Every structure is written in C-alpha cells, then in structure tokens.
Amino acid sequence: MIKNWRNVVAIILAIVLGSLLIYFGTDGFHAFTEESARTYQLHQEKPLFPRVMLEDNKERVYPFSEFEDKYVLITFFYTACTDVCPVLEMNFAEVYDQIPEKYIGEDIVFLSISFDTKHDKPAVLENYRKSFGSDGETWRMARIPNQTELDNLLKKFGVIVIPEGNGHFQHNSAFYLVNRKGYLEKVMDYEKVDEAAQTVVSVLEKEAGE
C-alpha cells in the first residue's frame, strides 16, 4: 500500500509539473511559436516608437515625431522582395481604401518603412509607391538611413530581418498601429485585411465618440 501511495504522488507530480511546463512555455496556451509570443508580448508592452530620422520617397528628411498627434499605420518591407512584400503592400493598399476619407491624413497616416537601406533610395521608393497607388503624402514610403536607428526600431518592434546574402531578406510581416503619442497600440495580421481595417476604424471612431 505504501509503495502504491508514493507512486500515485509521483504520477500526480509528473502531471502537474508537465502541465506547468507547457502552460508557461506557451504563455498560458497563447503562443506556440515565437512569432505569436512576440505579438502577445508587444500587446503587453506597447513600446514607444524610438527616435529615428526618416528619408521618404520625396527625399524629405524628418524625424518620426513629424507624425505626432496622428495615428500611424506601419509596415516593414523592402522593394526587391518578390514574395511576401508585394502581398503585404497590396493588402496595405486595401486597408487604406477601407478607411473613411475624413480620417486619412488628418487622424491617420500610412507609412511603409524599408529595411533595405542601401538599395531603397528615395527614387526607388518613389517608383515602388506608384505601383501600389500610394499618394506619397498620406501614405508615404521611407527608409531609415542610419543603420543603428533602424536596428533599434526593428528590435523594439520585434521585426526579425535575416539577410540571405543575395540582396534578399527573410522577415516577418504585420501591420503596426502606433497611436498619437507614439506608442505601439496594435499589431495586426497582414493577411486579414478586413479585420485590420475594422480594428483601425473602430479605434478612430471610438476616439471621435469620446
């Protein structure tokens, strides 16, 4: 009987320890991949958009604080990309179209940030934006000339960029909504266009209602 008692305790202990491992290993069954863990963590932390100088498609140079008091919806991409980025920017354009016109430029601006600083010069960005119907004003494309600033931003926002060495990069993609004070408010799935547009609109409407 005594032998049995110890075994039962050991089994219960094994189940409890094992469950705890799985529970904490996945943030309470929320995140099974590092990418989902990243999104979950970003929503908890809401990091501040760090200070960076942007150089946009019209060769204008300004700090990110240029957009102070506006929401900024952001994507990270590079123009030489042939797989994910065109889809990402196409979807970005669709979100842009779904936002009521009264908000565009006034309450929210769209910003596509290239992490391929060497290749994506303003002229390249200017060309690229045209193919996606961006107006270059309320939806700008920009690069961050200072590599240290760029790396810092990518790190803060959990953007992973792995150079492949042949001018291409492996990277994760999402829509990032930064609020009027410069804090990251939401990270949204770039493949769920309608959902992302709805989220953005509801944030804007909620604010207008207050």
Next chain:
Amino acid sequence: MKQTKLGILLYVILIIPPITTYMESIMLVHMLIQFPLLILAGWLIGEWVLERWPYHFLKWDANGIAGIILVIFITTYWMFPRAMDESLTIWHIELFKFISLPLVGILLRNSWRKLTIIGRSFVFLNYLSMFGLMGWFYIDSPVQICNNYLEIEQQMLGWGFVVITGIMIVYVLQKCFISGTKSNVNQI
C-alpha cells in the same frame, strides 16, 4: 560503467560551444540530431544513476508511469517551434534544454523496462503519429514558423520527420508480422 563514461563523453562533446553553435545553426540538425543525442547521453548516464539510487526509483516509480508522463510532457514541449527558437535567444531556455533532455533519457531508461508491452506500444504509436503530424506541419506550413530559421530549412526538417515516421512504421510492421511468425514467436 562503460555506458556512463560514454554518456558523459557525449554530453561534454555536445556542450562544447562551437559544436553547439554549429548544430543549432541548422534546424534539422538542431531538432533531429542534437535533441536525440542529448537524450541518448542521458540514457547512457542513466546506467550509473539507476545503480546509485535503485530504491528511490523502485519506491517512487515502480511501474514507470510517472517517468514516462514527464518524458512525454518534456518532449512535447521541445517540439513547439517556439521552444527551439527561444533556446537560441534566451540563455535560460538553452540551459533548460541541456538539463531536461538528458533527464528525459534517464527517466526513459528507468521507465521503459518497467512498462508493460501495451504501455510501450501506446508510447511508441503516440510518437509515431506525433512525428507524422510534425512532418506534415513543417512541410506544409505556408509561413516561417521559426524566426531564426528560413522556410526551406523548415521544410527539410519536415521531411526529416517524414523519414523517421516511415522508419517507425516499417519497424512496427516487421514487429507485428515478421518477428511475430511461428519460428521466432518465443523471442517477443
């Protein structure tokens, strides 16, 4: 104690930093070679552990069930893409890997011989289906699951799982239908 020495040697080789870094730079090697080797090292060292504390194992895990439950939980955890990713970026997860996987080996050595044939079959078939699922998952995934590895590596890993699953199926079939025939039925 020959096995124990071998196990310690294997473990020491696995924790040499350049070897660790190299193995972890390739997804397939990380999951399908480093992980199993760590478990193997634990299994070998288990020879000494079981001899040193035989009564503890007898008292607390007489039927091997508690041990195998822990084994299943820990290995399941290490099959999450996230765990593999984080072992590269967070040092305490890496440390946990080098402790938990050898522990799996030790527990497995103790539990496996105590489990009944039905228990063993259950565990074996459980892993067979799990590996098959992992293969499908990694090959078919349209997105990059691990932030530290490229998609192509992910697919390679998937095919690695498929190969292992295939070998396991062949093993089951021969166990059931070939070694179970009349002439050597006594050996089962």
